[in-house]
Amino acid sequence: MVRVPxxxxxxxxxxxxxxxxxxxxxxxxxxxxxxxxxxxxERRDGGDPGRRVSRRLQALLFVVGSAVFAxxxxxxxxxxxxxxARRTGWMFVPILLLYGAVCACNAGAWWLVMAGEPSRxxxxxxxxxxxxxxxxxxxxxxxNVGGEPFKIAAVAPWLGLRRxxxxxxxxxxxxxxxxxxxxxxxxxxxxxxxxxAPVIVALLAGAFLVLAALTLLVLTGHRRGMLAxxxxxxxxxxxxxxxxxxxxxxxATLASMDEQITQFYHASPRxxxxxxxxxxxxxxxxxxxxxxxxxSVGLDIGxxxxxxxxxxxxxxxxxxxxxxxxxxxKESALYLLFQLLGLDPALGVYTAIVSRVRDxxxxxxxxxxxxxxxxxxxxxxxxxxx
Numbered sequence: 001m002v003r004v005p006x007x008x009x010x011x012x013x014x015x016x017x018x019x020x021x022x023x024x025x026x027x028x029x030x031x032x033x034x035x036x037x038x039x040x041x042e043r044r045d046g047g048d049p050g051r052r053v054s055r056r057l058q059a060l061l062f063v064v065g066s067a068v069f070a071x072x073x074x075x076x077x078x079x080x081x082x083x084x085a086r087r088t089g090w091m092f093v094p095i096l097l098l099y100g101a102v103c104a105c106n107a108g109a110w111w112l113v114m115a116g117e118p119s120r121x122x123x124x125x126x127x128x129x130x131x132x133x134x135x136x137x138x139x140x141x142x143x144n145v146g147g148e149p150f151k152i153a154a155v156a157p158w159l160g161l162r163r164x165x166x167x168x169x170x171x172x173x174x175x176x177x178x179x180x181x182x183x184x185x186x187x188x189x190x191x192x193x194x195x196x197a198p199v200i201v202a203l204l205a206g207a208f209l210v211l212a213a214l215t216l217l218v219l220t221g222h223r224r225g226m227l228a229x230x231x232x233x234x235x236x237x238x239x240x241x242x243x244x245x246x247x248x249x250x251x252a253t254l255a256s257m258d259e260q261i262t263q264f265y266h267a268s269p270r271x272x273x274x275x276x277x278x279x280x281x282x283x284x285x286x287x288x289x290x291x292x293x294x295x296s297v298g299l300d301i302g303x304x305x306x307x308x309x310x311x312x313x314x315x316x317x318x319x320x321x322x323x324x325x326x327x328x329x330k331e332s333a334l335y336l337l338f339q340l341l342g343l344d345p346a347l348g349v350y351t352a353i354v355s356r357v358r359d360x361x362x363x364x365x366x367x368x369x370x371x372x373x374x375x376x377x378x379x380x381x382x383x384x385x386x
Contacts, residue, residue, distance in 0.1 A: 088354055091296035095358055098289055103131050105282035109178075109275040110171040116268060117167070119158045128369045129154045135366025138359060148172065150370070162253060166260035169227070171275075173218055173261070178279030179314070180215045184208065186311020193308050194340050207315065222265040222272070225258030286310065289358070293351045301343065309337045309351075330355065 088095070107127035114120040121129070129151055137147030148168055156164040187208045194200055220226070231254060234244035247254075265272050290306040301309075316333040334348035 087350075088293070088296045088357075091292055092354075092357075095289055095292050095354070096361055098285065098292065099358060099362055100131075102282045102286045103127060103134065105278045105285065106130050106134075106175070109174055109278040109282075110167070112271050112275040112278070113170045113174070113264060114155070114159065114167050115271060116264065117159050117163060121155055121158050126155075131362065132366045132369040135363045136370075138363060162256065163260065166257040169257060170261050170264055173221060174275055174279050177215065177218045177222075177276060178283055179318070180211050180218065181280050182283035183311055183315045183318075184211050184215065186308055186315065187211065189304055189308045190312055193305060200340070222261060225255075225262050227254040227258050227261075283311075289355065290351060293354050294347070296354075297347065297350070299343070299347065301341075305341055308341070309334065309348075312337055 104127055107123065107130040110130060111120065111123055111126045114126075120126075132154075133147035133151040135147075136150055152161070152164045152168045155167065158164075159167060187204050190204050191201065194204070228251060231244060231247055231251060234240045234247070237244075284307075287307045287310040288303065290310045291301065291303055294301045294306070313330060313333040317329050320329045331349050331352040334352045335345045336348070338348035338351075339345040
């Protein structure tokens with residue numbers, strides 16, 4: 001007598017009595033039950049897939065990240081790294097701590113982006129996710145294969161997968177806007193401090209115009225959204241039509257994310273400015289690294305020249321983003337900039353080496369934080385609310 005009704009439940013019959021009884025008794029208030037009825041597809045909440053994806057992604061990225069980190073250390077050489085660290089001396093400690101403070105500003109900006117959500121991770125966990133994602137981005141520099149997907153999966157248990165993706169897109173736009181404003185500042189300082197040769201002035205003026213146009217474009221994206229419009233643009237581009245057709249089923253999701261982007265800008269303008277200020281402050285703080293490196297060898301270059309060096313070197317590296325791991329581009333840019341400022345160009349190469357040592361140290365920290373940053377205890381599910 002019991003077996004027949006159980007079969008009926010497994011086959012999901014269309015009789016009204018069965019269809020209404022089960023959901024009402026086992027899924028009160030939209031919560032998931034402890035068991036799943038076979039044969040009946042179950043629509044999952046956004047948080048659960050995020051937690052599951054995060055665990056799998058953590059394991060994969062931890063293994064890959066450890067392998068790449070070991071490769072970079074072996075390629076440069078342990079002896080060379082130790083020699084550079086000894087030359088820098090105790091100044092290497094504040095250089096390392098400075099980058100941690102830079103990441104704290106970045107994490108604070110992202111945390112403000114998530115402040116409008118029903119729940120968000122604690123700040124220290126957002127910082128750990130930020131460090132881990134930046135490290136993974138460095139190890140996959142061309143297309144950010146590791147960092148952004150990891151960041152989305154890591155906060156999905158709090159925000160749900162779609163809202164987590166939206167927060168990552170908003171933050172990336174803010175991050176880009178902060179970078180553009182920082183590069184504009186460096187270009188203006190370069191026009192003042194660099195030699196006024198016609199070629200240099202023309203290059204800096206052209207860079208200023210391009211950066212200003214890109215800044216307006218990103219601001220327009222914050223005001224009006226840009227994902228659905230970007231999909232329309234892909235449809236009109238001959239070589240990218242196939243990609244556009246593959247993304248077309250996601251148009252509703254992109255439109256929803258556009259709404260999330262514009263809502264952050266229009267509904268919370270104060271929070272938007274605070275987050276952008278933190279992003280710009282992180283860039284200003286990062287430029288002090290060049291000042292500290294110069295001080296470690298007894299040279300006082302001043303903060304303004306350090307900003308020109310750091311900002312224009314970053315501009316060159318972003319323009320040549322196709323070069324994996326910035327191989328040679330950082331050293332060449334710093335060599336030339338030190339020479340143009342009347343400094344020993346060899347110090348530019350040394351600065352690049354110390355910067356790479358700092359990169360490697362924080363990559364190691366970031367890979368270690370892959371495990372910590374993506375784990376969420378059930379007890380802390382509502383620990384951090386806006």
